[in-house]
Amino acid sequence: MQCLKYICTLFLIVGLSTPSVAQLVCVLGDYTATLPMSDSVMVTAYNTTFPALPSGSNIRWDLSSILDSNVVFDRYSVPNDTFRYADSSRVQPFGALSFPLKYNISAIRSGFYECGFDNNRVAYSLASRTGSTTDSIIIDSGRTYYSAPNKKIPLPLSYTTGWKSGYSSDQKFHITIPSLSITNAPGAIRSIYAISDTVSGWGMIRIPKADGGASEWWDVLQVRHKTIKTDSFYLNGSPMPGSLLTLLGLRQGITDTSYSQMYYRWGEWNPLVSIKFADSAYRQPVQCSTVVSRLMFAAIDEVRKPVFYTQIYPNPIVENQITILTNAPDGLYTAAAYSWEGKQILLGKIAFKSHTTTIPLPLDLPAGSYYLALQGNKFSLNGIKFTKINNE
Numbered sequence: 001m002q003c004l005k006y007i008c009t010l011f012l013i014v015g016l017s018t019p020s021v022a023q024l025v026c027v028l029g030d031y032t033a034t035l036p037m038s039d040s041v042m043v044t045a046y047n048t049t050f051p052a053l054p055s056g057s058n059i060r061w062d063l064s065s066i067l068d069s070n071v072v073f074d075r076y077s078v079p080n081d082t083f084r085y086a087d088s089s090r091v092q093p094f095g096a097l098s099f100p101l102k103y104n105i106s107a108i109r110s111g112f113y114e115c116g117f118d119n120n121r122v123a124y125s126l127a128s129r130t131g132s133t134t135d136s137i138i139i140d141s142g143r144t145y146y147s148a149p150n151k152k153i154p155l156p157l158s159y160t161t162g163w164k165s166g167y168s169s170d171q172k173f174h175i176t177i178p179s180l181s182i183t184n185a186p187g188a189i190r191s192i193y194a195i196s197d198t199v200s201g202w203g204m205i206r207i208p209k210a211d212g213g214a215s216e217w218w219d220v221l222q223v224r225h226k227t228i229k230t231d232s233f234y235l236n237g238s239p240m241p242g243s244l245l246t247l248l249g250l251r252q253g254i255t256d257t258s259y260s261q262m263y264y265r266w267g268e269w270n271p272l273v274s275i276k277f278a279d280s281a282y283r284q285p286v287q288c289s290t291v292v293s294r295l296m297f298a299a300i301d302e303v304r305k306p307v308f309y310t311q312i313y314p315n316p317i318v319e320n321q322i323t324i325l326t327n328a329p330d331g332l333y334t335a336a337a338y339s340w341e342g343k344q345i346l347l348g349k350i351a352f353k354s355h356t357t358t359i360p361l362p363l364d365l366p367a368g369s370y371y372l373a374l375q376g377n378k379f380s381l382n383g384i385k386f387t388k389i390n391n392e
Contacts, residue, residue: 050285053261053275055222057159059203061263063273064214066207066288104143105152105269112269113149116169118142129247130177140172150195153269157221162198169193175235180244187235194228205263207273207290218272220263224282230255261285312372316387320361322372324384327355334375335359339368350374361388 048067101117119141126135146167154163171189175182201222206215231254233240245252261282262271276287310326330352337346337359345365350357359372371385 044287044289046287048288053285055200057202059201061203061205063205063207111154112152114152115149116143116145132179135177138174140174144169144171157199159199159202165195167193185236190232190234192230196226198224200224205273218265220265220272223262223264225260225262227258228255310384312384312386316389318389320363320365321358322361322386323356323358325356326352330355335372337370337372339370345370
């Protein structure tokens with residue numbers, strides 16, 4: 001399996017006297033040694049006053065006033081020999097008992113997929129529930145594969161893109177309760193997931209800085225995420241007895257539906273901001289997790305987006321050619337032009353010299369709105385809207 005990265009092209013709608021508006025569109029490029037994720041320090045805020053969080057085009061989401069609840073946690077990205085990406089977090093299958101998991105992510109041509117998880121052996125005493133210090137539960141170590149991959153991000157990705165995933169997984173454990181004649185009995189938590197995602201908006205977002213104040217504005221895609229999870233519990237290959245479920249504070253076939261809204265920056269498959277909602281209309285936010293700091297991999301450069309500016313002159317155009325001015329490095333680029341409806345009208349190699357170039361357009365190009373995307377060797381340049389008008 002060839003691992004590839006995705007890059008995000010900024011399609012800029014530029015006017016002579018108006019601020020530029022940017023829409024992120026995630027496309028596929030050649031994979032490099034730099035991973036599109038880094039270790040992160042994040043903070044979670046509860047019961048804060050949330051601003052409006054609408055969906056739609058060209059929205060500005062200002063979360064800089066979100067109050068920090070001092071719930072800090074780390075996310076670790078840990079590549080290994082099988083999966084190029086991993087994301088560590090914690091789960092709570094037995095009430096207050098939690099343990100860390102490392103979710104394994106693969107990249108293929110159609111996107112980033114979560115294939116399963118790894119976990120280490122963790123032992124817990126059940127004395128607080130059973131009253132006996134001899135009672136325990138052990139979460140088995142090992143690698144668990146999903147019945148089908150969970151699509152985290154499809155590629156290409158843009159506004160209104162929607163996708164779904166459905167899979168199941170079994171988390172193995174062993175339990176000992178001598179008073180019930182249970183000694184190191186094998187069990188499993190079978191979780192069934194139904195997940196749906198939609199890119200519901202695009203625009204810019206800012207969040208609180210770790211040292212106070214507001215961050216800069218970041219171009220993001222807004223994704224609405226819904227998860228329906230059903231848990232069933234097994235012991236010795238059969239459904240767990242009701243008496244034991246009650247003792248452990250569990251219920252067979254319990255279903256939980258959760259709603260969240262994520263905001264993704266360029267080059268990252270984990271969100272800059274994740275907000276949980278209490279309702280299916282995404283109108284009652286209750287929890288917000290934001291990145292406080294991106295940490296760097298050892299010996300691997302941090303992922304950064306090059307900041308380049310491009311301009312088409314003149315705009316609108318009358319003749320069948322466009323001149324592009326840019327501050328990007330000179331050299332060869334792949335140019336692709338599209339109509340506003342998505343029909344490709346141009347594809348080929350161009351060369352910048354002294355930060356400018358002129359591109360001929362089809363002679364029969366009708367009047368209308370178009371946009372241009374430029375792909376360099378290691379990065380993408382901004383795409384720009386241009387308009388063709390009739391020569392009257």
